[in-house]
Amino acid sequence: MILQDKKILIAVTGGIAAYKINLLVRRLVTEGAEVQVIMTPAASAFVSALTLSTLSKKPVYSDFYSENGTWNSHVDLALWADLMLIAPCTANTLAKMMHGQCDNLVIATYLSAKCPVFIAPAMDLDMYAHPSTRQNLEMAQDFGHLIIPAETGELASGLVGEGRMAEPESILQSITDYLNIFNDLESFSGKTVLVTAGPTYEAIDPVRFIGNHSSGKMGFSIAEAAAARGAQVILISGPTSLQVRHERIKLVRVTSAREMYEQVFKFYDHVDIAIASAAVADYAPATVAAQKIKKSDEHLTIELVKNPDILGEMGLRKKSQFLVGFALETENEEENARGKLQRKNLDMIVLNSLSDEGAGFGKDTNLVKFITADAVYEFGLKSKKAVAADILEFIQKETLK
Numbered sequence: 435m436i437l438q439d440k441k442i443l444i445a446v447t448g449g450i451a452a453y454k455i456n457l458l459v460r461r462l463v464t465e466g467a468e469v470q471v472i473m474t475p476a477a478s479a480f481v482s483a484l485t486l487s488t489l490s491k492k493p494v495y496s497d498f499y500s501e502n503g504t505w506n507s508h509v510d511l512a513l514w515a516d517l518m519l520i521a522p523c524t525a526n527t528l529a530k531m532m533h534g535q536c537d538n539l540v541i542a543t544y545l546s547a548k549c550p551v552f553i554a555p556a557m558d559l560d561m562y563a564h565p566s567t568r569q570n571l572e573m574a575q576d577f578g579h580l581i582i583p584a585e586t587g588e589l590a591s592g593l594v595g596e597g598r599m600a601e602p603e604s605i606l607q608s609i610t611d612y613l614n615i616f617n618d619l620e621s622f623s624g625k626t627v628l629v630t631a632g633p634t635y636e637a638i639d640p641v642r643f644i645g646n647h648s649s650g651k652m653g654f655s656i657a658e659a660a661a662a663r664g665a666q667v668i669l670i671s672g673p674t675s676l677q678v679r680h681e682r683i684k685l686v687r688v689t690s691a692r693e694m695y696e697q698v699f700k701f702y703d704h705v706d707i708a709i710a711s712a713a714v715a716d717y718a719p720a721t722v723a724a725q726k727i728k729k730s731d732e733h734l735t736i737e738l739v740k741n742p743d744i745l746g747e748m749g750l751r752k753k754s755q756f757l758v759g760f761a762l763e764t765e766n767e768e769e770n771a772r773g774k775l776q777r778k779n780l781d782m783i784v785l786n787s788l789s790d791e792g793a794g795f796g797k798d799t800n801l802v803k804f805i806t807a808d809a810v811y812e813f814g815l816k817s818k819k820a821v822a823a824d825i826l827e828f829i830q831k832e833t834l835k
């Protein structure tokens with residue numbers, strides 16, 4: 435019973451799908467979870483606080499303070515929760531969450547929450563498809579939230595399309611899947627994990643650089659998964675818009691490969707596990723122009739010099755660390771990855787290839803193989819969060835051997 439004693443905070447907002455929340459609360463309580471419901475003022479037109487408080491066996495809060503002047507502390511509510519679910523999440527609440535527009539108890543609680551946040555959007559098909567909703571959902575994903583996508587079917591408006599909130603059973607499934615992934619919360623306790631993430635930018639002049647399309651999503655997912663399992667994490671990231679909020683993650687932002695090199699070796703000797711997922715530039719301009727280079731001749735030649743080989747150096751200096759590298763290959767994938775594994779003295783290499791649809795740079799999913807000196811493990815297409823969990827589970831098994 436993965437849900438036993440889990441503290442689930444459900445925020446209900448003003449959409450027609452709110453009626454389905456009664457069933458979800460009932461199911462969660464039956465599974466042994468402690469459920470606390472909060473509502474936006476608009477939600478009360480769609481579902482009754484009395485029903486929800488009866489089912490959850492707790493008072494339902496909707497205002498910042500009660501009639502007798504007592505504060506309904508959004509901070510306490512947020513910190514109490516192991517997991518927060520906003521369901522149904524209206525277009526309005528989603529937009530406010532993404533921009534910190536804090537005018538009700540739900541948003542204040544959300545902004546104070548440090549736990550994983552699930553969002554189950556529900557709206558009419560055109561609202562769901564609107565660029566502003568799409569952008570807000572993407573932003574929510576970049577914040578590290580988990581979106582339970584709306585389903586396709588008949589909508590309350592009479593229209594048919596995508597926008598129906600996922601059914602209570604599939605919301606329950608998403609939550610239990612997630613909790614199962616992070617079940618063994620203490621498995622990395624006492625361990626220090628170094629993760630590198632994102633691209634590096636190599637300056638050409640004050641305004642231009644050589645970079646790559648790495649989003650950092652894989653590295654950030656690994657850092658979050660390791661922290662969720664009890665590790666102290668040092669996340670060294672190249673330029674990315676991703677944010678991280680976990681008390682056990684120390685985020686160090688760098689720009690160039692050389693800066694990443696310096697930061698990595700400040701920590702490397704003292705970590706137990708190092709996972710190098712950053713897409714580090716192999717070369718950087720030999721000189722950085724002090725002023726913006728003007729357009730003049732037909733051709734411009736930029737001399738490049740080799741950057742320090744961070745992963746190679748990690749392999750050389752390795753003592754007891756478990757060292758994981760990543761390979762993104764476009765040809766002879768397994769052979770090249772295996773070569774990198776040996777050359778850089780890695781314990782495991784995660785191979786993903788650009789030729790696989792849905793995998794690699796900027797995507798939310800990855801299709802990977804884990805390669806060690808004596809075995810290859812293949813996985814299906816998964817979310818980067820699930821791949822992160824697989825990587826940690828693998829390291830845990832290997833280091834316990």
Ligand SMILES: Cc1cc2nc3c(=O)[nH]c(=O)nc-3n(C[C@H](O)[C@H](O)[C@H](O)COP(=O)(O)O)c2cc1C
Nearest residue numbers: 447448449450474476477524525526527556557558
């Ligand atoms: C009958 C009715 C159904 C609605 N259903 C939805 C919905 O499914 N999704 C949505 O985003 N907004 C829906 N709205 C609009 C929201 O109720 C409105 O944007 C409200 O301000 C949301 O407030 P909240 O986000 O603070 O709960 C609906 C409005 C009405 C009157």
